[in-house]
Amino acid sequence: MTGVHITLGSVSLGTLRFSDLLPVFADELRRLDPDHRLVKEADGWDGLDEETGDVRSEEDADELLADLQDALNGFAPDYVYFGTHPGDGADFGWWPDLDRVDEDRRDGSLDSGDELPEDAQNGSLFLHVSDHGNLELYRRDDGKWSLLWSCV
Numbered sequence: 001m002t003g004v005h006i007t008l009g010s011v012s013l014g015t016l017r018f019s020d021l022l023p024v025f026a027d028e029l030r031r032l033d034p035d036h037r038l039v040k041e042a043d044g045w046d047g048l049d050e051e052t053g054d055v056r057s058e059e060d061a062d063e064l065l066a067d068l069q070d071a072l073n074g075f076a077p078d079y080v081y082f083g084t085h086p087g088d089g090a091d092f093g094w095w096p097d098l099d100r101v102d103e104d105r106r107d108g109s110l111d112s113g114d115e116l117p118e119d120a121q122n123g124s125l126f127l128h129v130s131d132h133g134n135l136e137l138y139r140r141d142d143g144k145w146s147l148l149w150s151c152v
Contacts, residue, residue, distance in 0.1 A: 006077055008149055010085070010093040018061045021092065025068040028082075032075045038068050077148045078125055079110075079137055096135065096151050101127065116145050 012024040026042035033039070045064065072082035076094065079101050085091035086098075104110035105127065111117070112127035120126060120140045125148075128136040136150040 006075065006080065006094050006149070008080070008094050008096065008151055010091050012093070013088070013091040016090050018058075018065065021065055022061075022068075024092070025065060025072065029068055029071055032072070036071060038064075038071050042068065077137070078139070079104075080149060096137075096149065101135070120145075 011028050012021055015021065022042055022045060026039055029036050029042075030039045042064065069082060076082055079097050080094055081097050082094055083092065085093065085095055101110065105112050110125060110127055111120075112129055114129060114131065116126055116128060116138060122141055122143070124140045126138045126140070126145070128138060130136075132152075134150065134152050137148045138145040139148055140146075
């Protein structure tokens with residue numbers, strides 16, 4: 001995913017209307033992958049079935065939004081998801097999966113602390129936790145740590 005940049009936070013808030021969410025989800029996917037087939041499908045969405053000319057159902061609209069959300073999640077960095085904010089079902093965006101972070105810290109599959117280790121293997125992830133509780137997730141590649149995301 002070289003060149004892909006995800007910014008934690010909202011991309012759409014305050015609405016659950018298909019007509020509001022479709023262009024926002026499609027624009028976010030277009031930013032990440034302009035040639036994705038769902039971008040073209042969303043751009044061509046007129047509410048009509050291409051084969052029959054019948055009006056598409058609400059289920060069709062929900063399915064397209066779910067497909068766009070799944071495609072966006074394919075670009076999510078480690079421990080991040082695209083979806084609704086845990087405290088607001090009408091706030092869509094990129095959010096850290098703090099439950100998974102906590103679970104993996106507890107079971108030892110995600111190292112964490114207040115200093116990046118010098119002897120970590122390439123591909124390792126490390127969660128830096130500041131004394132104020134701020135979180136930064138790093139990945140080690142080519143002997144260097146790279147910041148994947150941070151949140152306050």
